[in-house]
Amino acid sequence: EAGVAQSPRYKIIEKRQSVAFWCNPISGHATLYWYQQILGQGPKLLIQFQNNGVVDDSQLPKDRFSAERLKGVDSTLKIQPAKLEDSAVYLCASSPGTGGTEAFFGQGTRLTVV
């Protein structure tokens, strides 16, 4: 079974530029999560999707961050404009949905804002 796929693995951008990350969850998984992991901290949820609907985006900085999962499969997370404090690893995870009790994580995208 293929795992959660993320791209790119690494990205370096200048502040005020925009950036997008892509995630393809495990096939058939209805729930998709985006987490932000700042160096030295545990991951923090940015947004949770159930199929193509948003379940929880309470911690998403909506003035600069946006995410979509239009067809209920893969997802894109965008930052525009980026700030220095957005430097972090962005982790995508998926879960089967109904009855799911485990989240499966991708390898993450390491973003450096200079």
Next chain:
Amino acid sequence: AQSVTQLDSQVPVFEEAPVELRCNYSSSVSVYLFWYVQYPNQGLQLLLKYLSGSTLVKSINGFEAEFNKSQTSFHLRKPSVHISDTAEYFCAVSVKRGSTLGRLYFGRGTQLTVWP
């Protein structure tokens, strides 16, 4: 709201010694409990989880954790560590959200370093 405290940011031990990584949580409702492991430049891998039932849960590579409701703890233990166990370990809690898994609240992580 839920929160997780990992009391030790770094735990150095010698190979074949026992180890305990401590985790306490705060929640006003019933939670699921997890330990994830993260190797350098990798994503998070589930090590073990407590959902219900027996309070002692075990992983396939010798780790175990015990859910203690009265002390709101979920400490991770291994009786004899290997160098390959060197990694960052994260404790996490989640509230069941309807019939799906809700958000995970993570601790800050504990870096386990095993020396030869």
